[in-house]
Amino acid sequence: MRNILLLIAIVCSVLTVNAQNTEVNYRAIYDAAEEDYRIGRFEEAEQALLTHQKKFSPQLHQSVYRLLALCKISTDDEEGAEDYVRQLLRENPYYSPTLDDHPRFIDMVERIKSGLSATITTASSQAENLSEVPVPTTLITEEMIHNCGGRNLQEVLAALVPGMSIVDCNTDPNIAMRGIYSNSQEKILIMLNGHRLNSFCTNIASPDFSMSLEKIKQIEVLRGPASSLYGGVALTAVINIITKQGADVDGIKMRAGGGDHNTFYGDILWGKRYFDLDVLIWGSIYKSKGQRYHVDYDDGDENILVNRIPGDITVGGFGDKPSYDMGINMKWRNLQFLYNTRFSQAMSPFTMTYMYMPYSYDKYSTYNGIKPSYATQTHHVDLGYGQQLGKLFLKGSVTYDNNDLTHYQVITDGESPLLGILLKLPTEIALELADKEGLSRYINGQEQTLGIHLKSDLSYVNNKNHKGSLSFGIDFSHFSLEDCRYVIGHSFTDRLHENNKISEIGKGTENSYDSFIQLKHQWRSFIFNAGLRYDHKKRYDGSDINEFSPRLALIFVQPKWNVKLSYSKAFIDAPYLYRKTNDYLSAITNVQRPHLSPESFHSYQLTFSGTQWIKGLDIEVNGFYNRARDLIYMQIIDHQNTGNTDTYGIELTANYNCKRFTANLTATWQKLSKSNIFNYEVSRSFNIPSMLSHLTLGWQATRKLKLHTHLSYASKQTAYDIDLLNAMSQVFISEASPEEREAMIEVFQPYLKRTTGTAIRLVDVSPRFLVDLGARYQIVGPLEVNVNIHNLFNKSYSQSGMATGLIPQRGRWISADVSYKF
Numbered sequence: 001m002r003n004i005l006l007l008i009a010i011v012c013s014v015l016t017v018n019a020q021n022t023e024v025n026y027r028a029i030y031d032a033a034e035e036d037y038r039i040g041r042f043e044e045a046e047q048a049l050l051t052h053q054k055k056f057s058p059q060l061h062q063s064v065y066r067l068l069a070l071c072k073i074s075t076d077d078e079e080g081a082e083d084y085v086r087q088l089l090r091e092n093p094y095y096s097p098t099l100d101d102h103p104r105f106i107d108m109v110e111r112i113k114s115g116l117s118a119t120i121t122t123a124s125s126q127a128e129n130l131s132e133v134p135v136p137t138t139l140i141t142e143e144m145i146h147n148c149g150g151r152n153l154q155e156v157l158a159a160l161v162p163g164m165s166i167v168d169c170n171t172d173p174n175i176a177m178r179g180i181y182s183n184s185q186e187k188i189l190i191m192l193n194g195h196r197l198n199s200f201c202t203n204i205a206s207p208d209f210s211m212s213l214e215k216i217k218q219i220e221v222l223r224g225p226a227s228s229l230y231g232g233v234a235l236t237a238v239i240n241i242i243t244k245q246g247a248d249v250d251g252i253k254m255r256a257g258g259g260d261h262n263t264f265y266g267d268i269l270w271g272k273r274y275f276d277l278d279v280l281i282w283g284s285i286y287k288s289k290g291q292r293y294h295v296d297y298d299d300g301d302e303n304i305l306v307n308r309i310p311g312d313i314t315v316g317g318f319g320d321k322p323s324y325d326m327g328i329n330m331k332w333r334n335l336q337f338l339y340n341t342r343f344s345q346a347m348s349p350f351t352m353t354y355m356y357m358p359y360s361y362d363k364y365s366t367y368n369g370i371k372p373s374y375a376t377q378t379h380h381v382d383l384g385y386g387q388q389l390g391k392l393f394l395k396g397s398v399t400y401d402n403n404d405l406t407h408y409q410v411i412t413d414g415e416s417p418l419l420g421i422l423l424k425l426p427t428e429i430a431l432e433l434a435d436k437e438g439l440s441r442y443i444n445g446q447e448q449t450l451g452i453h454l455k456s457d458l459s460y461v462n463n464k465n466h467k468g469s470l471s472f473g474i475d476f477s478h479f480s481l482e483d484c485r486y487v488i489g490h491s492f493t494d495r496l497h498e499n500n501k502i503s504e505i506g507k508g509t510e511n512s513y514d515s516f517i518q519l520k521h522q523w524r525s526f527i528f529n530a531g532l533r534y535d536h537k538k539r540y541d542g543s544d545i546n547e548f549s550p551r552l553a554l555i556f557v558q559p560k561w562n563v564k565l566s567y568s569k570a571f572i573d574a575p576y577l578y579r580k581t582n583d584y585l586s587a588i589t590n591v592q593r594p595h596l597s598p599e600s601f602h603s604y605q606l607t608f609s610g611t612q613w614i615k616g617l618d619i620e621v622n623g624f625y626n627r628a629r630d631l632i633y634m635q636i637i638d639h640q641n642t643g644n645t646d647t648y649g650i651e652l653t654a655n656y657n658c659k660r661f662t663a664n665l666t667a668t669w670q671k672l673s674k675s676n677i678f679n680y681e682v683s684r685s686f687n688i689p690s691m692l693s694h695l696t697l698g699w700q701a702t703r704k705l706k707l708h709t710h711l712s713y714a715s716k717q718t719a720y721d722i723d724l725l726n727a728m729s730q731v732f733i734s735e736a737s738p739e740e741r742e743a744m745i746e747v748f749q750p751y752l753k754r755t756t757g758t759a760i761r762l763v764d765v766s767p768r769f770l771v772d773l774g775a776r777y778q779i780v781g782p783l784e785v786n787v788n789i790h791n792l793f794n795k796s797y798s799q800s801g802m803a804t805g806l807i808p809q810r811g812r813w814i815s816a817d818v819s820y821k822f
Contacts, residue, residue: 134553169801212284225570227549246271257817290317311358319345438492508540782821
């Protein structure tokens with residue numbers, strides 16, 4: 001017996017030593033793979049681990065999955081990395097990454113543990129899942145864009161973002177956020193991969209056809225003020241367009257199509273990844289003559305400078321030159337490069353501002369190849385480099401923006417004896433134009449802006465109970481308007497001699513210096529997010545702007561729900577163009593125009609989100625109270641800080657996804673608490689419905705056929721119409737000197753007899769319900785055909801905006817296209 005026991009002991013000892021040797025051998029293999037990863041041999045490290053994956057001891061499984069995920073992250077294989085992280089969490093559901101791990105790996109583990117796969121970078125300037133963002137956020141995916149059938153960014157945002165609604169200001173495509181808007185889209189910051197697209201001269205970034213949809217991977221929308229991170233322009237919201245990567249395309253994709261009203265469009269995408277280099281190149285064009293409408297006027301409707309003459313207008317027209325969007329996005333290791341050039345030429349349906357009459361588009365001459373329209377040609381360049389240094393991530397970038405801006409507006413086809421008074425023209429010019437027809441105004445300027453941006457993120461704690469990061473950065477930008485033209489046209493094709501005084505007044509430079517700091521700290525289920533930004537701007541006239549923009553948020557996160565309480569404040573400086581316009585009017589009229597101050601916006605928000613309470617269903621309910629101060633409105637032709645508005649409301653978002661069906665619902669109810677504009681108490685929001693809802697549905701009917709529809713409802717709203725003669729008489733007579741006042745009254749008296757007696761007339765706009773339908777069919781392999789019908793029932797309705805009247809909107813519009821992937 002003793003001998004048997006001795007033999008068993010010897011055999012066990014041999015097996016133990018052999019097992020230990022085997023474990024040592026496989027540990028050595030793992031250590032070698034980790035060394036390969038450390039020196040950048042990611043594919044070799046992955047191959048070594050996969051070759052011996054089944055033979056590693058259970059103690060090494062977590063480390064193996066971790067290292068495989070890190071290799072996939074380093075080669076930008078996000079899907080592969082997520083797969084290995086899920087396997088890691090199956091081994092240990094309570095696994096927590098260390099502070100030394102790659103930040104992307106840390107974020108990936110945390111979001112998969114919480115059951116959320118969607119992440120954004122816009123809200124806190126770092127990757128985080130939707131439950132952690134400090135403000136209400138909408139994430140729009142590529143599938144949602146297709147299902148809503150939006151033709152441009154404006155329609156996509158209106159369909160999928162609660163609080164956003166389309167307004168028509170007789171200029172380029174425009175959108176309002178919670179009832180705040182301007183003549184053009186200048187209250188919302190729009191970015192492309194984090195690069196600002198808004199003009200530094202006008203603050204405008206129009207969500208039109210020069211922002212193609214085919215290149216988009218997702219759109220991140222922050223609903224609320226965001227100056228604490230992004231400074232001026234981020235007044236009511238931030239929209240960050242995230243492009244696809246080259247690996248997402250992996251080849252060439254082409255699309256071409258057309259539709260009603262001589263509409264043609266096309267896109268091309270080319271994308272590839274070569275080891276550490278990822279490249280995406282895109283191009284798109286869009287051209288449409290627009291839909292023609294005939295407009296009639298009542299016989300007694302003579303409340304403008306000239307009689308309103310019936311005629312044809314064009315709705316949805318985009319110039320003689322096609323809109324285009326071209327660019328390249330390139331990543332090589334830690335280096336990133338972006339170049340984007342865009343052009344858009346939006347045709348105004350009516351003549352300028354409150355005159356809004358039909359006009360003869362083809363009769364007017366061209367300026368630099370441009371017919372009457374709002375035209376913008378832009379170039380954007382962004383070169384950035386980021387580096388991880390232990391717990392600290394540093395990123396620097398240099399940006400350059402060049403915009404060629406044109407506002408070519410028809411004033412009237414007929415004579416307008418009082419035009420000189422309206423435009424504040426010198427007496428000799430006013431007399432020359434008094435009996436002329438075919439009057440127009442052409443404004444053009446070229447702006448350039450150079451920017452330098454430095455940013456850092458420090459992860460200062462990361463353990464079981466605490467996770468904290470500190471972000472800080474500084475920015476500098478130099479803006480210059482080096483060329484400016486202002487031309488008055490008459491007789492359709494003739495023009496007055498250019499006013500050099502105006503050109504010289506328009507030129508100028510401005511410098512901005514900004515810094516920000518943001519703290520994000522998570523303690524178990526609580527997250528505290530606070531940020532502060534300081535903006536200093538040296539205006540062209542030597543005056544200084546100093547603005548502080550704070551943000552505070554407290555978030556309570558649970559696996560299937562979260563609650564957020566937040567406050568944020570934003571500002572936007574008065575556009576350079578507005579300030580220069582007021583300077584010009586002061587110079588030629590000897591009447592001092594108001595000094596324009598920055599606009600400000602405060603928002604208090606309480607948000608509840610539920611995730612997967614019912615399989616596939618996510619919901620969000622957000623209540624808000626907003627205070628807008630010093631909003632800028634146009635009074636005839638100059639601009640004033642004359643608006644103060646308080647609003648409150650509720651926003652609902654519900655997203656449902658299953659294998660063959662998706663549904664996206666947004667609903668907004670908002671009410672004006674109090675408002676004061678031009679010293680008048682206002683009881684309603686103009687051109688904004690109190691109730692607005694959208695439902696987008698997608699159904700995979702068969703393996704090759706997918707159907708989608710978009711339903712929208714807007715409640716009754718109120719538009720306003722300006723009796724221009726009445727308003728002009730009040731303004732100009734009040735500005736006249738005592739000796740000029742009697743003469744001014746004598747000039748206006750014949751026209752005042754034709755007015756309504758009040759400067760503002762309110763117009764009720766009926767509720768509307770619209771239906772869009774579409775289908776996509778895969779003919780064979782990568783060949784697809786897509787059909788969309790907008791406004792299926794050809795509903796006739798009108799919309800208005802700032803400084804204009806009601807404008808008919810597009811009726812039924814059918815389009816179809818074919819795409820092919822090589």
